[in-house]
Amino acid sequence: MKNKQVLNFVFALFLAIGFLAPWEPHTVLAAISCWGEGRTSPTVLPSCTGKFAPAMGCTATNASDPNYWTSGGTKLERRQSNNCNARWTRATNVSGFTRYTAASSNYGCASYNCGNQSIQSGGAIANNLQVYTPMKGLTGTPILSCGSTSTSSMSLPIYSGPPSYLGCKAW
Amino acid sequence: MKTYQSFKFATILIITAVVALATGGILKFGISKITGTMPNKEQAVHAQQVDNQHKPTPTASIIQATQYLPASQEQKTNGIKFTVSNFFVENNHVFTDVCYDLPGKSVWDINAATLQYGQLSTGDFAVSETSITMETDIEKGYRCLRLDFYNISPNADLSSLTLTVGNIGQISPMEGFECQEYTARIHSNLKAVAAGIKVACEQSPSGVNVQLIEKSSALSENEANIIISEAMFNQVNGPWVFTVTQNK
Numbered sequence: 001m002k003n004k005q006v007l008n009f010v011f012a013l014f015l016a017i018g019f020l021a022p023w024e025p026h027t028v029l030a031a032i033s034c035w036g037e038g039r040t041s042p043t044v045l046p047s048c049t050g051k052f053a054p055a056m057g058c059t060a061t062n063a064s065d066p067n068y069w070t071s072g073g074t075k076l077e078r079r080q081s082n083n084c085n086a087r088w089t090r091a092t093n094v095s096g097f098t099r100y101t102a103a104s105s106n107y108g109c110a111s112y113n114c115g116n117q118s119i120q121s122g123g124a125i126a127n128n129l130q131v132y133t134p135m136k137g138l139t140g141t142p143i144l145s146c147g148s149t150s151t152s153s154m155s156l157p158i159y160s161g162p163p164s165y166l167g168c169k170a171w
Numbered sequence: 172m173k174t175y176q177s178f179k180f181a182t183i184l185i186i187t188a189v190v191a192l193a194t195g196g197i198l199k200f201g202i203s204k205i206t207g208t209m210p211n212k213e214q215a216v217h218a219q220q221v222d223n224q225h226k227p228t229p230t231a232s233i234i235q236a237t238q239y240l241p242a243s244q245e246q247k248t249n250g251i252k253f254t255v256s257n258f259f260v261e262n263n264h265v266f267t268d269v270c271y272d273l274p275g276k277s278v279w280d281i282n283a284a285t286l287q288y289g290q291l292s293t294g295d296f297a298v299s300e301t302s303i304t305m306e307t308d309i310e311k312g313y314r315c316l317r318l319d320f321y322n323i324s325p326n327a328d329l330s331s332l333t334l335t336v337g338n339i340g341q342i343s344p345m346e347g348f349e350c351q352e353y354t355a356r357i358h359s360n361l362k363a364v365a366a367g368i369k370v371a372c373e374q375s376p377s378g379v380n381v382q383l384i385e386k387s388s389a390l391s392e393n394e395a396n397i398i399i400s401e402a403m404f405n406q407v408n409g410p411w412v413f414t415v416t417q418n419k
Contacts, residue, residue, distance in 0.1 A: 052376040054347025068280065069297035069321075075282060079346070092343060094282040119377045128282070128404040130343050131378045166322060167295060 032057040036085035037137035048086035048135040050117060058084035058135065070094060071167030074101065074147040078171050079132065086135035087171075088117065091147030098124040099149035104157035105133045112144035112170065116157035124151070144170045239332065239415035246411045250274070253336060253411040260329055265320040267334060268301065273312030274339075274407055276305065282406075283337030286320045289328030296320045333414045341405040349379040353403045357381075360402035366390050368398060 033056040034048035048056060058081035068077045073095030080087045091103035101121045108114030117134040125131070136143055146158040146168035160168045243256035254270045265286055273279050285294045297319040306312035323329075344352030350372035357363050357370055369385035381403065386395040400406075 052346075054374075055376055059347070060345055067297070067299050069295075069319075070282070070284075071295050071322075073294070075280070090343070090346070092282075094340075096283065096337075121378065122375075125378070126400060128340055128343075128400065128406065129378065132346055133377075169297075 032084050034058070034084055034086070034135075035137075037139050048081075048084050048137045050134050052134050053079070053081055053084070053086070053088060053132070056084060056135070058086060069167075069169060071147065073097075073099065073149045074103075075130075076103065076145055076147045076169065078143075078145050078169065081135070084135070085138045087138060087143055088133045088135045089143075089145035089147065090130055090132040091149075092130040093121075093125055093127055093149050095149045096127055098126055099151060100124050100153055101129070101131050101147070101149050102154050102156060102158050103131055103133050103145070103147040104159060105136050106144040106146060106157055106159050106168075107136055107141050111162050112142070112165075113159065113161065116159070118156040118158065120154060120156060142170050144168050237418050240418045241415065244413050244415075246413065248409050248411050249407050251339065251407055251409075251411075253409075253413075255334060255411075255413045258332055258334075258415045263323050263325060265323055265329065265332060267318050268315065269318060269334075269336070270313060270315040271339065271411075273303075273306055273314055274405065275341075276312070277405075278303065278305075278314065278342045279339040279405070279407070280342055281316065281318070281336055281338075282340045284318065285335050285337070286323075287333040287335070288323065288331070291324055291327055293320055293322045295322040330417045331414065332416075333412065335413075336409050336411040338406050338408045340407075347374070350374045350381075353379065353381055356405065357399060357402045360398075363398050363402045366395060366398055368395055370399060 032045070034051055035045040036047065037049060038047040039045050048058060053060070060079045061082040068075055070076070073093070075092040075094045077090040077092075078087065079090050087105065089103045089105045091101050093099045093101040100123070102119065104116050104118040106112040106116045115136075117136050119131050119133045121129075121131050144159075144165060146160055148154060148158045148167075160166050237257070238260060239258035243254065245252060245254050247253075251272045251274060255267060257266070257268045259266050265288070269281070271279075271281075281298065283294065284296055285292050286296070299317045299319070301315045301317055303314045304310070304312055318334075341356075343349070354370065354372050357368065367385060367387040367390075368383065371382050371384045373380045373382070381399065383392065383395050383399060386392070390398075
């Protein structure tokens with residue numbers, strides 16, 4: 001009888017200490033659908049390159065650069081998802097007018113001109129609205145983020161070549 | 172016999188506590204791994220906000236001898252005070268430090284600014300945040316940036332510079348949350364509510380489309396769209412104008 005009481009007490013103690021003391025509440029959230037340029041472990045995930053962040057569960061984290069720059073009425077931001085190990089470029093029309101708005105994440109070769117992920121608004125968009133490129137999985141290859149606004153449709157990619165890469169930023 | 176039973180009981184208690192703590196620790200580690208770094212809804216919408224605790228005091232930085240005078244200036248327009256200081260030229264770039272009030276509990280960026288030098292001007296600038304203090308119930312928010320006007324013509328006359336900050340605007344919502352955030356901003360805007368404005372927001376893979384679906388008949392479509400735009404971006408217009416001359 002006494003042994004049973006001891007066992008009950010031990011069981012209650014186990015629950016109290018084990019599950020309450022080291023516990024911090026966490027919210028279980030949706031899973032990601034891609035990772036960097038793809039991975040096989042711990043779970044197989046395809047490459048994020050060419051895919052849009054929200055559709056893949058990739059979120060720009062606080063690690064995203066709080067800095068930005070403007071070029072010809074376009075505000076450009078470097079965006080990064082730590083949970084998907086990928087980056088992209090966001091361009092906002094800050095021209096003060098309704099404009100076509102485009103952005104490119106250029107990469108590869110010596111002058112960032114062997115690959116790109118680019119986007120252009122479907123038409124002219126209001127001042128302060130933005131577009132963002134599909135992602136590029138992180139591989140150690142730097143990305144050159146560029147963007148532009150215009151009264152008419154632009155040819156992609158948006159790219160400012162060497163030596164100045166003016167209006168673009170490598171990261 | 173009684174002593175032996177007490178000793179046995181104490182031993183069981185200690186072993187149980189150790190095993191339980193280890194189990195809890197393993198569980199905690201496992202859950203941290205599963206949840207990873209995904210932010211919750213609140214964090215997601217305000218993902219660009221930075222941690223105040225790890226930011227320096229919000230004062231404009233002075234990094235070298237004053238190249239331009241006055242060294243510091245203040246101006247208040249539409250309720251927002253700007254402080255500008257420390258203009259300097261380096262490698263064909265013009266830098267300056269600006270600090271300004273944040274109009275609410277979010278982050279506002281400088282979206283339009285021009286630098287006039289001689290007969291030329293540029294609106295191309297890069298921004299580095301030097302400090303931010305978010306608004307609290309007792310204190311206004313405050314943000315400091317270093318502006319880098321990187322597109323200055325070589326050999327230009329830089330004896331006098333005029334900085335004009337055109338406006339500040341609330342930061343864009345995080346990707347994928349645009350409709351949620353813009354709709355909330357519009358529906359909480361007093362002017363938009365009073366004008367009976369209702370919008371439809373369509374989220375596309377690379378952006379959003381916000382369209383007016385209902386408004387008061389006293390309002391033209393153009394007037395309604397202006398109210399929508401103001402509510403979405405909470406833009407505060409200047410100008411805030413500062414002129415400095417080279418310190419010879």
